[in-house]
Amino acid sequence: LVAIVEPQDEFAEFEDNEFAEFEHVIEDEEEGDFLSIETEDEEEEVLWEDVLDAEFDDGEADVQVEDDEDEFEQFDDEEFEGFDSERTGRKGRSQDPPDLKITNVPYHLRTSWENFYLEILMIGGLLAYAMNYVAGKTKNHKLASAWLTAHKDLLEANFTSVGDDGQGAEVQSGILMKESEHIYSIWCSGRVCCEGMLVEIKLLKRQDLVSVISRMMRPSADLVTVTVDLGVADMDSFVFAVGNKKTIGRLHKDMNDLSLFVPDKRPGEKYGLPSGMAILSESGEVTNAMIDNKMVRVLNNYAEMFDFLHISDQFSGPKVKDGDPQPATKMPDTKKTIIFAFNVPGQGRSSVKDVFSMEPMMKLVFHVLDKVSRFRLSKEAKTKADKTRLKVEESFLKMTHAQRQEAAQARREERRRAEKDRMMAEEDPDRQRKMEEREYRRDMKKKQPKVKQLKVKMG
Amino acid sequence: MSAAANSSADPRRPNKVVRYKPPSQERLDDPTPDYMNLLGMIFSMCGLMMKMKWCAWAAVYCAFISFTNSRSSEDTKQMLSSFMLSISAVVMSYLQNPQPMQPPW
Numbered sequence: 436l437v438a439i440v441e442p443q444d445e446f447a448e449f450e451d452n453e454f455a456e457f458e459h460v461i462e463d464e465e466e467g468d469f470l471s472i473e474t475e476d477e478e479e480e481v482l483w484e485d486v487l488d489a490e491f492d493d494g495e496a497d498v499q500v501e502d503d504e505d506e507f508e509q510f511d512d513e514e515f516e517g518f519d520s521e522r523t524g525r526k527g528r529s530q531d532p533p534d535l536k537i538t539n540v541p542y543h544l545r546t547s548w549e550n551f552y553l554e555i556l557m558i559g560g561l562l563a564y565a566m567n568y569v570a571g572k573t574k575n576h577k578l579a580s581a582w583l584t585a586h587k588d589l590l591e592a593n594f595t596s597v598g599d600d601g602q603g604a605e606v607q608s609g610i611l612m613k614e615s616e617h618i619y620s621i622w623c624s625g626r627v628c629c630e631g632m633l634v635e636i637k638l639l640k641r642q643d644l645v646s647v648i649s650r651m652m653r654p655s656a657d658l659v660t661v662t663v664d665l666g667v668a669d670m671d672s673f674v675f676a677v678g679n680k681k682t683i684g685r686l687h688k689d690m691n692d693l694s695l696f697v698p699d700k701r702p703g704e705k706y707g708l709p710s711g712m713a714i715l716s717e718s719g720e721v722t723n724a725m726i727d728n729k730m731v732r733v734l735n736n737y738a739e740m741f742d743f744l745h746i747s748d749q750f751s752g753p754k755v756k757d758g759d760p761q762p763a764t765k766m767p768d769t770k771k772t773i774i775f776a777f778n779v780p781g782q783g784r785s786s787v788k789d790v791f792s793m794e795p796m797m798k799l800v801f802h803v804l805d806k807v808s809r810f811r812l813s814k815e816a817k818t819k820a821d822k823t824r825l826k827v828e829e830s831f832l833k834m835t836h837a838q839r840q841e842a843a844q845a846r847r848e849e850r851r852r853a854e855k856d857r858m859m860a861e862e863d864p865d866r867q868r869k870m871e872e873r874e875y876r877r878d879m880k881k882k883q884p885k886v887k888q889l890k891v892k893m894g
Numbered sequence: 895m896s897a898a899a900n901s902s903a904d905p906r907r908p909n910k911v912v913r914y915k916p917p918s919q920e921r922l923d924d925p926t927p928d929y930m931n932l933l934g935m936i937f938s939m940c941g942l943m944m945k946m947k948w949c950a951w952a953a954v955y956c957a958f959i960s961f962t963n964s965r966s967s968e969d970t971k972q973m974l975s976s977f978m979l980s981i982s983a984v985v986m987s988y989l990q991n992p993q994p995m996q997p998p999w
Contacts, residue, residue, distance in 0.1 A: 550994040551994045551995075552994075553948075553994065553995045553997060554951075557954075560955070561954065561955070561958065564955070564958055564959075564962075565958075568958075568962050592906075593905055594906060595907065595908045595910075595911050596911050599911075599913060599914050600914055601914035601916065606911055606913065614965060615924075615964065616962060616966075622914035624910070624911045624912045624913075625906055625907055625908055625909075625910050625912075626905050626906055626907055626910065627905045627906075627907050627910070628905075630912050631912045633914075640962075642962050643959060643962045643963055645959060664912075
Protein backbone atom coordinates (compact mmCIF):
# COMPACT_ATOMS: atom_id res chain seq x y z
CA LEU A 436 0.00 0.00 0.00
CA VAL A 437 1.59 3.29 -1.08
CA ALA A 438 0.40 6.41 0.78
CA ILE A 439 1.62 9.31 -1.28
CA VAL A 440 0.80 12.57 0.45
CA GLU A 441 -1.47 14.40 -2.01
CA PRO A 442 -0.20 17.89 -2.82
CA GLN A 443 -3.64 19.47 -2.14
CA ASP A 444 -3.64 17.95 1.30
CA GLU A 445 -0.18 19.35 2.10
CA PHE A 446 -1.38 22.73 0.87
CA ALA A 447 -4.30 22.52 3.32
CA GLU A 448 -1.86 21.92 6.22
CA PHE A 449 0.06 25.03 5.30
CA GLU A 450 -3.24 26.88 5.03
CA ASP A 451 -4.44 26.25 8.54
CA ASN A 452 -1.26 26.93 10.55
CA GLU A 453 1.18 29.44 9.10
CA PHE A 454 4.13 28.53 11.31
CA ALA A 455 3.85 24.80 10.62
CA GLU A 456 4.98 25.37 7.05
CA PHE A 457 8.55 26.12 8.09
CA GLU A 458 9.03 23.07 10.34
CA HIS A 459 7.19 20.97 7.75
CA VAL A 460 9.53 22.14 4.97
CA ILE A 461 12.68 21.53 7.00
CA GLU A 462 11.54 18.01 8.06
CA ASP A 463 10.70 17.24 4.44
CA GLU A 464 14.19 18.11 3.34
CA GLU A 465 15.87 16.04 5.99
CA GLU A 466 13.48 13.18 5.35
CA GLY A 467 14.09 13.41 1.60
CA ASP A 468 17.91 13.43 1.95
CA PHE A 469 17.82 10.69 4.54
CA LEU A 470 15.73 8.44 2.26
CA SER A 471 17.86 8.91 -0.88
CA ILE A 472 21.20 8.23 0.88
CA GLU A 473 20.13 5.25 3.03
CA THR A 474 18.30 2.90 0.61
CA GLU A 475 19.27 1.91 -2.95
CA ASP A 476 16.61 -0.27 -4.55
CA GLU A 477 13.07 0.78 -5.31
CA GLU A 478 10.90 -1.57 -3.05
CA GLU A 479 12.73 -0.92 0.17
CA GLU A 480 12.48 2.81 -0.40
CA VAL A 481 8.72 2.59 -0.88
CA LEU A 482 8.23 0.47 2.29
CA TRP A 483 10.36 2.89 4.33
CA GLU A 484 8.41 5.84 2.97
CA ASP A 485 5.16 4.15 3.79
CA VAL A 486 6.12 3.57 7.42
CA LEU A 487 7.37 7.09 7.85
CA ASP A 488 4.33 8.62 6.18
CA ALA A 489 1.83 6.68 8.21
CA GLU A 490 3.54 7.50 11.51
CA PHE A 491 4.13 11.05 10.38
CA ASP A 492 0.56 11.58 9.20
CA ASP A 493 -1.13 10.39 12.36
CA GLY A 494 0.76 12.85 14.45
CA GLU A 495 -0.03 15.46 11.84
CA ALA A 496 -3.73 14.64 11.80
CA ASP A 497 -4.26 14.97 15.58
CA VAL A 498 -2.44 18.27 15.71
CA GLN A 499 -4.54 19.38 12.75
CA VAL A 500 -7.87 18.71 14.38
CA GLU A 501 -7.20 20.83 17.49
CA ASP A 502 -5.99 23.80 15.39
CA ASP A 503 -9.11 23.72 13.21
CA GLU A 504 -11.46 24.12 16.12
CA ASP A 505 -9.70 27.13 17.74
CA GLU A 506 -9.23 29.15 14.57
CA PHE A 507 -12.71 28.86 12.98
CA GLU A 508 -14.68 29.64 16.15
CA GLN A 509 -17.36 31.62 14.27
CA PHE A 510 -18.29 28.66 12.01
CA ASP A 511 -20.85 26.21 13.48
CA ASP A 512 -19.62 22.66 14.09
CA GLU A 513 -21.92 20.80 11.69
CA GLU A 514 -20.03 22.31 8.77
CA PHE A 515 -16.88 20.49 9.87
CA GLU A 516 -18.63 17.30 10.91
CA GLY A 517 -17.46 15.23 7.96
CA PHE A 518 -13.98 16.94 7.95
CA ASP A 519 -12.25 14.89 10.65
CA SER A 520 -13.65 11.48 9.75
CA GLU A 521 -13.11 12.06 6.01
CA ARG A 522 -9.33 12.51 6.57
CA THR A 523 -8.82 9.47 8.80
CA GLY A 524 -11.20 7.43 6.61
CA ARG A 525 -8.79 7.83 3.66
CA LYS A 526 -6.05 6.22 5.78
CA GLY A 527 -8.17 3.02 5.88
CA ARG A 528 -9.64 3.49 9.42
CA SER A 529 -12.85 1.63 10.34
CA GLN A 530 -15.74 4.22 9.98
CA ASP A 531 -16.33 5.28 6.37
CA PRO A 532 -17.35 9.02 6.17
CA PRO A 533 -19.92 10.41 3.68
CA ASP A 534 -17.74 11.01 0.59
CA LEU A 535 -18.10 14.83 0.28
CA LYS A 536 -15.08 16.85 -0.75
CA ILE A 537 -14.95 20.40 0.66
CA THR A 538 -12.60 22.42 -1.57
CA ASN A 539 -10.83 24.88 0.67
CA VAL A 540 -11.66 28.33 -0.77
CA PRO A 541 -8.76 30.71 0.13
CA TYR A 542 -9.99 33.37 2.55
CA HIS A 543 -9.56 36.46 0.27
CA LEU A 544 -11.89 35.29 -2.58
CA ARG A 545 -14.81 35.27 -0.25
CA THR A 546 -15.49 39.04 -0.81
CA SER A 547 -18.06 39.42 -3.64
CA TRP A 548 -17.21 40.77 -7.08
CA GLU A 549 -19.15 44.04 -6.59
CA ASN A 550 -16.44 45.39 -4.29
CA PHE A 551 -14.10 45.47 -7.32
CA TYR A 552 -16.15 48.23 -9.03
CA LEU A 553 -13.06 50.46 -9.39
CA GLU A 554 -11.15 47.71 -11.20
CA ILE A 555 -14.07 47.16 -13.57
CA LEU A 556 -14.09 50.92 -14.18
CA MET A 557 -10.36 50.86 -14.96
CA ILE A 558 -10.64 47.94 -17.38
CA GLY A 559 -13.65 49.62 -19.03
CA GLY A 560 -11.56 52.78 -19.48
CA LEU A 561 -8.74 50.79 -21.06
CA LEU A 562 -11.15 49.08 -23.46
CA ALA A 563 -12.68 52.42 -24.45
CA TYR A 564 -9.17 53.82 -25.01
CA ALA A 565 -8.21 50.83 -27.16
CA MET A 566 -11.36 51.07 -29.29
CA ASN A 567 -10.84 54.80 -29.80
CA TYR A 568 -7.20 54.08 -30.74
CA VAL A 569 -8.23 51.69 -33.52
CA ALA A 570 -10.99 53.98 -34.77
CA GLY A 571 -8.77 57.09 -34.72
CA LYS A 572 -5.90 55.33 -36.42
CA THR A 573 -8.03 54.14 -39.33
CA LYS A 574 -9.71 57.56 -39.70
CA ASN A 575 -6.32 59.30 -39.83
CA HIS A 576 -5.00 56.79 -42.34
CA LYS A 577 -8.12 57.23 -44.47
CA LEU A 578 -7.72 61.05 -44.48
CA ALA A 579 -4.01 60.92 -45.33
CA SER A 580 -4.43 58.48 -48.21
CA ALA A 581 -7.43 60.51 -49.40
CA TRP A 582 -5.14 63.57 -49.61
CA LEU A 583 -2.63 61.58 -51.66
CA THR A 584 -5.24 60.20 -54.06
CA ALA A 585 -6.85 63.64 -54.42
CA HIS A 586 -3.58 65.32 -55.41
CA LYS A 587 -1.85 62.41 -57.12
CA ASP A 588 -2.38 63.40 -60.73
CA LEU A 589 -1.57 67.09 -60.09
CA LEU A 590 1.67 66.05 -58.33
CA GLU A 591 2.58 63.55 -61.00
CA ALA A 592 2.09 66.22 -63.65
CA ASN A 593 4.61 68.41 -61.83
CA PHE A 594 7.16 66.00 -60.34
CA THR A 595 9.09 63.08 -61.74
CA SER A 596 9.00 61.14 -58.48
CA VAL A 597 6.04 61.43 -56.10
CA GLY A 598 6.17 59.64 -52.74
CA ASP A 599 9.77 58.48 -52.45
CA ASP A 600 10.95 57.44 -49.01
CA GLY A 601 14.69 57.52 -49.59
CA GLN A 602 15.26 53.88 -48.74
CA GLY A 603 16.06 51.31 -51.41
CA ALA A 604 18.34 51.65 -54.42
CA GLU A 605 16.20 53.41 -56.96
CA VAL A 606 13.42 55.93 -56.51
CA GLN A 607 10.07 54.51 -55.43
CA SER A 608 6.81 56.33 -55.82
CA GLY A 609 3.38 56.51 -54.24
CA ILE A 610 4.70 55.89 -50.70
CA LEU A 611 2.92 57.69 -47.90
CA MET A 612 5.50 57.84 -45.10
CA LYS A 613 4.03 57.42 -41.64
CA GLU A 614 5.94 59.45 -39.05
CA SER A 615 3.47 58.61 -36.29
CA GLU A 616 -0.21 57.73 -35.97
CA HIS A 617 -1.20 61.29 -36.82
CA ILE A 618 1.69 62.60 -38.99
CA TYR A 619 2.14 61.42 -42.58
CA SER A 620 4.56 62.86 -45.13
CA ILE A 621 5.16 62.65 -48.87
CA TRP A 622 8.39 63.62 -50.64
CA CYS A 623 8.24 64.69 -54.27
CA SER A 624 11.24 65.58 -56.38
CA GLY A 625 12.42 66.14 -59.90
CA ARG A 626 11.03 69.49 -61.08
CA VAL A 627 12.39 72.62 -62.66
CA CYS A 628 13.41 75.40 -60.21
CA CYS A 629 13.17 73.32 -57.04
CA GLU A 630 15.12 70.58 -55.27
CA GLY A 631 12.16 68.81 -53.75
CA MET A 632 8.90 69.27 -51.94
CA LEU A 633 7.93 67.69 -48.62
CA VAL A 634 4.20 67.57 -47.84
CA GLU A 635 3.59 66.92 -44.12
CA ILE A 636 0.02 66.01 -43.23
CA LYS A 637 -0.28 66.77 -39.49
CA LEU A 638 -3.64 65.38 -38.50
CA LEU A 639 -5.28 65.66 -35.12
CA LYS A 640 -4.52 62.94 -32.59
CA ARG A 641 -7.75 61.09 -33.19
CA GLN A 642 -6.17 57.92 -31.90
CA ASP A 643 -5.56 59.34 -28.42
CA LEU A 644 -8.74 59.54 -26.31
CA VAL A 645 -7.16 62.13 -24.01
CA SER A 646 -6.59 64.55 -26.87
CA VAL A 647 -10.02 63.77 -28.31
CA ILE A 648 -11.56 64.89 -25.03
CA SER A 649 -9.31 67.94 -24.72
CA ARG A 650 -10.27 68.87 -28.29
CA MET A 651 -13.92 68.93 -27.30
CA MET A 652 -13.09 71.97 -25.18
CA ARG A 653 -11.11 73.89 -27.81
CA PRO A 654 -11.59 72.62 -31.36
CA SER A 655 -8.60 72.75 -33.76
CA ALA A 656 -8.04 71.70 -37.36
CA ASP A 657 -5.82 69.28 -39.25
CA LEU A 658 -2.79 70.91 -40.87
CA VAL A 659 -1.10 70.30 -44.22
CA THR A 660 2.39 71.87 -44.41
CA VAL A 661 4.16 72.03 -47.79
CA THR A 662 7.90 72.77 -47.57
CA VAL A 663 9.63 73.40 -50.90
CA ASP A 664 13.44 73.34 -50.92
CA LEU A 665 14.86 75.60 -53.63
CA GLY A 666 18.20 75.40 -55.38
CA VAL A 667 20.77 78.20 -54.96
CA ALA A 668 19.96 79.80 -58.31
CA ASP A 669 16.23 79.27 -58.06
CA MET A 670 15.42 82.37 -56.00
CA ASP A 671 16.53 85.95 -55.54
CA SER A 672 17.44 87.19 -52.07
CA PHE A 673 14.32 88.39 -50.23
CA VAL A 674 12.21 87.43 -47.25
CA PHE A 675 8.40 87.52 -47.39
CA ALA A 676 5.47 86.10 -45.43
CA VAL A 677 1.71 86.43 -45.61
CA GLY A 678 -0.97 84.76 -43.52
CA ASN A 679 -3.55 85.32 -40.84
CA LYS A 680 -2.60 87.86 -38.22
CA LYS A 681 -2.12 85.55 -35.26
CA THR A 682 0.17 83.11 -37.08
CA ILE A 683 2.17 85.90 -38.69
CA GLY A 684 2.68 87.56 -35.31
CA ARG A 685 3.98 84.28 -33.88
CA LEU A 686 6.25 83.67 -36.88
CA HIS A 687 7.65 87.19 -36.70
CA LYS A 688 8.71 86.54 -33.12
CA ASP A 689 9.92 82.94 -33.51
CA MET A 690 11.59 82.69 -36.90
CA ASN A 691 15.24 83.72 -37.21
CA ASP A 692 15.08 85.20 -40.70
CA LEU A 693 11.78 87.01 -40.27
CA SER A 694 12.81 88.73 -37.05
CA LEU A 695 16.19 89.76 -38.55
CA PHE A 696 15.20 90.92 -42.03
CA VAL A 697 11.63 92.17 -41.67
CA PRO A 698 11.18 95.32 -39.61
CA ASP A 699 7.38 95.52 -39.24
CA LYS A 700 4.05 93.80 -39.87
CA ARG A 701 1.60 95.39 -42.34
CA PRO A 702 -2.15 94.73 -42.63
CA GLY A 703 -3.28 92.86 -45.73
CA GLU A 704 -6.37 94.92 -46.58
CA LYS A 705 -4.29 97.45 -48.53
CA TYR A 706 -3.44 94.76 -51.06
CA GLY A 707 -7.01 93.49 -51.33
CA LEU A 708 -6.47 90.55 -49.00
CA PRO A 709 -9.20 89.44 -46.57
CA SER A 710 -9.29 91.42 -43.31
CA GLY A 711 -7.76 88.80 -40.96
CA MET A 712 -4.50 88.68 -42.93
CA ALA A 713 -1.15 90.42 -42.37
CA ILE A 714 2.05 90.73 -44.43
CA LEU A 715 5.73 90.64 -43.44
CA SER A 716 7.97 91.79 -46.24
CA GLU A 717 11.52 93.02 -46.67
CA SER A 718 10.57 95.63 -49.27
CA GLY A 719 7.43 97.04 -50.85
CA GLU A 720 8.61 95.87 -54.26
CA VAL A 721 8.57 92.26 -53.12
CA THR A 722 5.06 92.60 -51.71
CA ASN A 723 3.69 94.04 -54.93
CA ALA A 724 5.33 91.30 -56.95
CA MET A 725 4.11 88.47 -54.73
CA ILE A 726 0.55 89.62 -54.09
CA ASP A 727 -0.77 89.41 -57.66
CA ASN A 728 -4.44 89.21 -58.54
CA LYS A 729 -4.46 85.41 -58.78
CA MET A 730 -3.12 85.14 -55.24
CA VAL A 731 -5.68 87.69 -54.01
CA ARG A 732 -8.54 85.77 -55.65
CA VAL A 733 -7.49 82.42 -54.21
CA LEU A 734 -6.90 83.83 -50.71
CA ASN A 735 -10.28 85.55 -50.73
CA ASN A 736 -12.12 82.43 -51.89
CA TYR A 737 -10.38 79.97 -49.55
CA ALA A 738 -9.49 82.19 -46.59
CA GLU A 739 -10.36 79.58 -43.95
CA MET A 740 -8.13 76.97 -45.64
CA PHE A 741 -5.04 79.21 -45.86
CA ASP A 742 -2.86 79.53 -42.74
CA PHE A 743 0.39 81.18 -43.90
CA LEU A 744 2.96 81.36 -46.71
CA HIS A 745 6.62 82.01 -45.87
CA ILE A 746 9.20 82.59 -48.64
CA SER A 747 12.79 83.18 -47.55
CA ASP A 748 16.32 82.82 -48.89
CA GLN A 749 17.79 83.00 -45.39
CA PHE A 750 15.59 80.35 -43.80
CA SER A 751 17.27 78.78 -40.76
CA GLY A 752 14.37 77.52 -38.73
CA PRO A 753 12.98 78.86 -35.49
CA LYS A 754 15.13 80.88 -33.12
CA VAL A 755 17.24 78.73 -30.81
CA LYS A 756 15.52 79.06 -27.43
CA ASP A 757 17.83 80.98 -25.04
CA GLY A 758 17.64 78.00 -22.70
CA ASP A 759 19.94 76.25 -25.21
CA PRO A 760 23.01 75.10 -23.20
CA GLN A 761 25.68 76.13 -25.69
CA PRO A 762 24.80 79.27 -27.70
CA ALA A 763 25.46 78.96 -31.46
CA THR A 764 29.06 80.01 -31.98
CA LYS A 765 28.77 79.95 -35.75
CA MET A 766 26.20 81.37 -38.17
CA PRO A 767 23.24 78.96 -38.58
CA ASP A 768 23.24 77.53 -42.13
CA THR A 769 20.53 79.11 -44.20
CA LYS A 770 18.74 77.66 -47.22
CA LYS A 771 16.19 78.94 -49.70
CA THR A 772 12.77 77.64 -48.73
CA ILE A 773 9.10 78.25 -49.37
CA ILE A 774 6.70 77.02 -46.68
CA PHE A 775 2.92 76.83 -47.07
CA ALA A 776 0.56 75.86 -44.27
CA PHE A 777 -3.06 74.99 -44.97
CA ASN A 778 -5.92 74.04 -42.64
CA VAL A 779 -8.12 71.11 -43.62
CA PRO A 780 -11.67 72.56 -43.64
CA GLY A 781 -14.18 71.02 -41.24
CA GLN A 782 -12.53 72.20 -38.02
CA GLY A 783 -11.48 68.76 -36.76
CA ARG A 784 -14.54 66.88 -38.01
CA SER A 785 -13.23 66.82 -41.57
CA SER A 786 -14.09 64.01 -43.93
CA VAL A 787 -12.62 62.74 -47.19
CA LYS A 788 -14.75 65.27 -49.10
CA ASP A 789 -13.06 68.16 -47.24
CA VAL A 790 -9.66 66.78 -48.14
CA PHE A 791 -10.63 66.60 -51.81
CA SER A 792 -11.74 70.25 -51.67
CA MET A 793 -8.14 71.33 -50.93
CA GLU A 794 -6.94 70.93 -54.50
CA PRO A 795 -6.90 74.70 -55.31
CA MET A 796 -4.36 75.13 -52.54
CA MET A 797 -1.87 72.85 -54.30
CA LYS A 798 -2.44 74.75 -57.53
CA LEU A 799 -1.56 77.91 -55.58
CA VAL A 800 1.69 76.21 -54.45
CA PHE A 801 2.82 75.60 -58.02
CA HIS A 802 1.70 79.08 -59.10
CA VAL A 803 3.80 80.73 -56.35
CA LEU A 804 6.72 78.39 -57.05
CA ASP A 805 6.90 79.42 -60.72
CA LYS A 806 6.44 83.11 -59.86
CA VAL A 807 9.24 83.12 -57.27
CA SER A 808 11.69 81.47 -59.65
CA ARG A 809 10.86 84.04 -62.38
CA PHE A 810 10.97 87.05 -60.02
CA ARG A 811 14.15 89.11 -59.97
CA LEU A 812 14.77 92.10 -57.68
CA SER A 813 15.52 95.51 -59.19
CA LYS A 814 19.09 96.81 -59.06
CA GLU A 815 18.80 99.01 -55.96
CA ALA A 816 16.56 96.55 -54.11
CA LYS A 817 19.18 93.88 -54.77
CA THR A 818 22.04 95.98 -53.38
CA LYS A 819 19.95 96.98 -50.36
CA ALA A 820 19.14 93.32 -49.67
CA ASP A 821 22.77 92.25 -49.91
CA LYS A 822 23.81 95.10 -47.64
CA THR A 823 21.36 94.06 -44.93
CA ARG A 824 22.58 90.46 -45.19
CA LEU A 825 26.18 91.59 -44.68
CA LYS A 826 25.16 93.78 -41.77
CA VAL A 827 23.36 90.88 -40.12
CA GLU A 828 26.39 88.65 -40.60
CA GLU A 829 28.73 91.19 -39.03
CA SER A 830 26.48 91.79 -36.04
CA PHE A 831 26.31 88.06 -35.61
CA LEU A 832 30.10 87.70 -35.69
CA LYS A 833 30.52 90.58 -33.21
CA MET A 834 28.01 88.99 -30.87
CA THR A 835 29.68 85.61 -31.02
CA HIS A 836 33.20 87.12 -30.93
CA ALA A 837 33.13 87.31 -27.14
CA GLN A 838 32.03 83.69 -26.92
CA ARG A 839 34.73 82.57 -29.37
CA GLN A 840 37.26 84.49 -27.27
CA GLU A 841 36.22 82.64 -24.15
CA ALA A 842 36.30 79.31 -25.97
CA ALA A 843 39.89 80.00 -27.17
CA GLN A 844 40.89 81.05 -23.65
CA ALA A 845 39.43 77.87 -22.18
CA ARG A 846 41.30 75.77 -24.76
CA ARG A 847 44.61 77.49 -23.92
CA GLU A 848 43.98 76.95 -20.19
CA GLU A 849 43.25 73.32 -20.88
CA ARG A 850 46.50 72.84 -22.80
CA ARG A 851 48.57 74.48 -20.05
CA ARG A 852 47.00 72.32 -17.35
CA ALA A 853 47.61 69.19 -19.41
CA GLU A 854 51.25 70.24 -19.78
CA LYS A 855 51.59 70.71 -16.01
CA ASP A 856 49.94 67.36 -15.31
CA ARG A 857 52.37 65.65 -17.67
CA MET A 858 55.23 67.36 -15.88
CA MET A 859 54.00 66.21 -12.48
CA ALA A 860 53.57 62.69 -13.77
CA GLU A 861 57.19 62.60 -15.06
CA GLU A 862 59.26 60.22 -12.82
CA ASP A 863 62.92 60.81 -13.48
CA PRO A 864 63.93 64.17 -11.97
CA ASP A 865 66.30 65.52 -14.64
CA ARG A 866 63.78 65.22 -17.47
CA GLN A 867 61.26 66.89 -15.17
CA ARG A 868 63.72 69.73 -14.49
CA LYS A 869 64.34 70.12 -18.23
CA MET A 870 60.59 70.42 -18.89
CA GLU A 871 60.25 72.98 -16.12
CA GLU A 872 63.08 75.04 -17.59
CA ARG A 873 61.46 74.91 -21.04
CA GLU A 874 58.15 75.97 -19.52
CA TYR A 875 59.85 78.79 -17.59
CA ARG A 876 61.72 80.03 -20.69
CA ARG A 877 58.50 79.99 -22.73
CA ASP A 878 56.69 82.04 -20.08
CA MET A 879 59.55 84.53 -19.82
CA LYS A 880 59.62 84.96 -23.59
CA LYS A 881 55.91 85.71 -23.55
CA LYS A 882 56.23 88.21 -20.72
CA GLN A 883 59.14 89.98 -22.44
CA PRO A 884 57.98 93.37 -23.72
CA LYS A 885 57.71 93.46 -27.52
CA VAL A 886 60.83 95.52 -28.33
CA LYS A 887 62.15 95.95 -31.83
CA GLN A 888 65.81 94.95 -31.89
CA LEU A 889 67.59 97.59 -33.88
CA LYS A 890 70.86 96.62 -35.43
CA VAL A 891 73.03 99.65 -35.18
CA LYS A 892 76.11 99.50 -37.26
CA MET A 893 78.83 101.34 -35.47
CA GLY A 894 80.63 103.51 -38.02
CA MET B 895 -4.87 77.01 -64.28
CA SER B 896 -3.83 73.39 -64.77
CA ALA B 897 -0.20 72.50 -65.28
CA ALA B 898 -0.78 71.90 -69.02
CA ALA B 899 -1.69 75.54 -69.66
CA ASN B 900 1.54 76.49 -67.92
CA SER B 901 3.60 78.55 -70.37
CA SER B 902 6.82 76.54 -69.92
CA ALA B 903 6.86 73.01 -71.25
CA ASP B 904 6.47 70.02 -68.94
CA PRO B 905 8.04 71.19 -65.62
CA ARG B 906 9.30 67.70 -64.71
CA ARG B 907 13.07 67.19 -64.67
CA PRO B 908 13.98 63.51 -64.20
CA ASN B 909 17.65 64.44 -63.80
CA LYS B 910 16.96 66.73 -60.83
CA VAL B 911 15.46 64.00 -58.63
CA VAL B 912 16.77 64.28 -55.05
CA ARG B 913 16.29 61.35 -52.65
CA TYR B 914 14.41 61.98 -49.40
CA LYS B 915 16.61 62.53 -46.35
CA PRO B 916 14.74 62.38 -43.04
CA PRO B 917 15.27 65.61 -41.05
CA SER B 918 18.61 65.24 -39.24
CA GLN B 919 17.84 66.61 -35.79
CA GLU B 920 14.51 65.34 -34.60
CA ARG B 921 12.87 68.60 -33.50
CA LEU B 922 10.90 67.69 -30.39
CA ASP B 923 7.54 69.16 -31.35
CA ASP B 924 5.59 66.54 -29.43
CA PRO B 925 6.96 65.86 -25.94
CA THR B 926 3.92 63.86 -24.75
CA PRO B 927 5.19 60.32 -25.47
CA ASP B 928 8.37 60.89 -23.47
CA TYR B 929 6.62 62.60 -20.56
CA MET B 930 3.98 59.87 -20.44
CA ASN B 931 6.66 57.22 -20.53
CA LEU B 932 8.50 58.80 -17.61
CA LEU B 933 5.26 59.26 -15.66
CA GLY B 934 4.37 55.62 -16.35
CA MET B 935 7.72 54.49 -15.01
CA ILE B 936 7.29 56.56 -11.83
CA PHE B 937 3.73 55.35 -11.28
CA SER B 938 4.65 51.69 -11.74
CA MET B 939 7.64 52.08 -9.42
CA CYS B 940 5.52 53.48 -6.62
CA GLY B 941 2.78 50.99 -7.47
CA LEU B 942 5.28 48.19 -6.93
CA MET B 943 7.10 49.65 -3.94
CA MET B 944 4.27 51.27 -1.98
CA LYS B 945 1.70 48.69 -3.18
CA MET B 946 -0.69 51.45 -4.20
CA LYS B 947 -3.07 49.90 -6.69
CA TRP B 948 -4.30 53.14 -8.23
CA CYS B 949 -0.67 53.99 -9.10
CA ALA B 950 -0.33 50.69 -10.93
CA TRP B 951 -3.50 51.33 -12.90
CA ALA B 952 -2.35 54.88 -13.71
CA ALA B 953 0.92 53.37 -14.96
CA VAL B 954 -0.98 51.13 -17.38
CA TYR B 955 -2.85 54.18 -18.72
CA CYS B 956 0.38 56.18 -19.10
CA ALA B 957 2.04 53.33 -20.96
CA PHE B 958 -0.92 53.07 -23.34
CA ILE B 959 -1.01 56.85 -23.94
CA SER B 960 2.72 56.98 -24.67
CA PHE B 961 2.26 54.04 -27.06
CA THR B 962 -0.48 55.78 -29.05
CA ASN B 963 1.49 59.03 -29.27
CA SER B 964 4.83 57.47 -30.06
CA ARG B 965 6.62 58.22 -33.30
CA SER B 966 6.89 55.18 -35.54
CA SER B 967 10.67 55.73 -35.70
CA GLU B 968 10.88 55.14 -31.94
CA ASP B 969 12.01 51.60 -31.06
CA THR B 970 9.28 49.34 -29.77
CA LYS B 971 11.49 47.91 -27.01
CA GLN B 972 10.94 50.95 -24.84
CA MET B 973 7.18 50.73 -25.35
CA LEU B 974 7.19 47.03 -24.52
CA SER B 975 9.28 47.54 -21.39
CA SER B 976 7.00 50.27 -20.05
CA PHE B 977 3.94 48.12 -20.74
CA MET B 978 5.49 45.09 -19.04
CA LEU B 979 6.55 47.16 -16.04
CA SER B 980 3.10 48.64 -15.53
CA ILE B 981 1.24 45.34 -15.99
CA SER B 982 3.62 43.63 -13.57
CA ALA B 983 2.96 46.45 -11.10
CA VAL B 984 -0.79 45.77 -11.30
CA VAL B 985 -0.37 41.99 -11.01
CA MET B 986 2.08 42.25 -8.13
CA SER B 987 -0.06 44.66 -6.15
CA TYR B 988 -3.03 42.30 -6.51
CA LEU B 989 -1.04 39.18 -5.68
CA GLN B 990 0.25 40.59 -2.43
CA ASN B 991 -3.01 42.10 -1.27
CA PRO B 992 -6.07 40.86 -3.15
CA GLN B 993 -8.41 43.39 -1.48
CA PRO B 994 -10.27 45.67 -3.91
CA MET B 995 -8.55 48.96 -4.65
CA GLN B 996 -8.98 51.99 -2.37
CA PRO B 997 -9.27 55.16 -4.46
CA PRO B 998 -6.62 57.76 -3.53
CA TRP B 999 -9.30 60.25 -2.35
